Amino acid sequence: GAGVSQSPSNKVTEKGKDVELRCDPISGHTALYWYRQRLGQGLEFLIYFQGNSAPDKSGLPSDRFSAERTGESVSTLTIQRTQQEDSAVYLCASSSAGTGPYEQYFGPGTRLTVT
Amino acid sequence: AQSVTQLDSHVSVSEGTPVLLRCNYSSSYSPSLFWYVQHPNKGLQLLLKYTSAATLVKGINGFEAEFKKSETSFHLTKPSAHMSDAAEYFCVVSDLGSGNTGKLIFGQGTTLQVKP
Numbered sequence: 451g452a453g454v455s456q457s458p459s460n461k462v463t464e465k466g467k468d469v470e471l472r473c474d475p476i477s478g479h480t481a482l483y484w485y486r487q488r489l490g491q492g493l494e495f496l497i498y499f500q501g502n503s504a505p506d507k508s509g510l511p512s513d514r515f516s517a518e519r520t521g522e523s524v525s526t527l528t529i530q531r532t533q534q535e536d537s538a539v540y541l542c543a544s545s546s547a548g549t550g551p552y553e554q555y556f557g558p559g560t561r562l563t564v565t
Numbered sequence: 566a567q568s569v570t571q572l573d574s575h576v577s578v579s580e581g582t583p584v585l586l587r588c589n590y591s592s593s594y595s596p597s598l599f600w601y602v603q604h605p606n607k608g609l610q611l612l613l614k615y616t617s618a619a620t621l622v623k624g625i626n627g628f629e630a631e632f633k634k635s636e637t638s639f640h641l642t643k644p645s646a647h648m649s650d651a652a653e654y655f656c657v658v659s660d661l662g663s664g665n666t667g668k669l670i671f672g673q674g675t676t677l678q679v680k681p
Contacts, residue, residue: 495660
C-alpha cells in the first residue's frame with residue numbers, strides 16, 4: 451500500500467517569504483507527527499495530531515510555525531516569514547495509534563532551503 | 566524527561582566484521598526504544614524496537630539490540646557488516662511522559678562507514 455507522502459520534495463525560498471509543506475499520511479492512521487532535521491543532526495519533534503483532539507504544539511520553535519490537519523487526512527505545515535535557520539528537512543510521520551510506542555512511518559521529507 | 570545519547574558520531578568498520586553502535590538512554594519510565602536507519606537520500610526506516618518484552622530484540626537485515634536496564638543501554642549490533650549497511654543510524658526513545666503522545670526523541674545519530 452501507499453506510504454506517507456510529502457510535497458514538495460524540495461523547496462527553495464527567499465528569506466521573509468511564507469512556505470507551505472504538505473503531508474499525506476497512510477490511510478487509516480490516526481496519529482500524525484511533524485519533525486525537523488537540521489543538517490547532520492537528529493530529528494526534532496514539532497507537532498502532533500491525534501484524531502480530533504487538540505494538537506500537541508510543544509515542539510514548534512516559534513509562532514511563525516503553524517500546522518493544520520483536517521480529521522485524519524492531509525496535514526499542512528506553514529512557516530511564515532522564513533528565516534535562514536529554518537533551512538532543514540521537514541519530515542512527516544504517521545502511526546496507527548496515538549499513544550504508546552507504536553511504529554511511526556516516515557515520509558521522504560521536504561528539503562527547505564531559505565536563501 | 567526521556568533522552569538518548571549516541572556515544573559515537575562516526576563508526577568505521579571493514580566489510581564482514583562486527584558492528585557495534587552504542588546508545589544510552591535516560592527515562593523516568595519503563596522506556597520504549599527504537600533504532601532507525603536513514604540511507605542517503607532515503608526516508609527513515611525502523612530497524613527494531615524494544616517495548617518491555619524480550620530484552621534481546623532482533624530486527625531487519627541481521628541487526629539486533631539488547632536492552633540493559635542496569636546499564637541504561639540499548640546498543641545495536643550486527644555480526645558481519647555489509648557494504649549496504651553504510652548509513653546514518655538513530656537511537657530513539659518514545660515519549661511516555663505527560664500526555665503520552667508517543668512522539669519520538671532522537672539521538673544525534675551515528676554514521677556507519679563500511680570499508681571494502
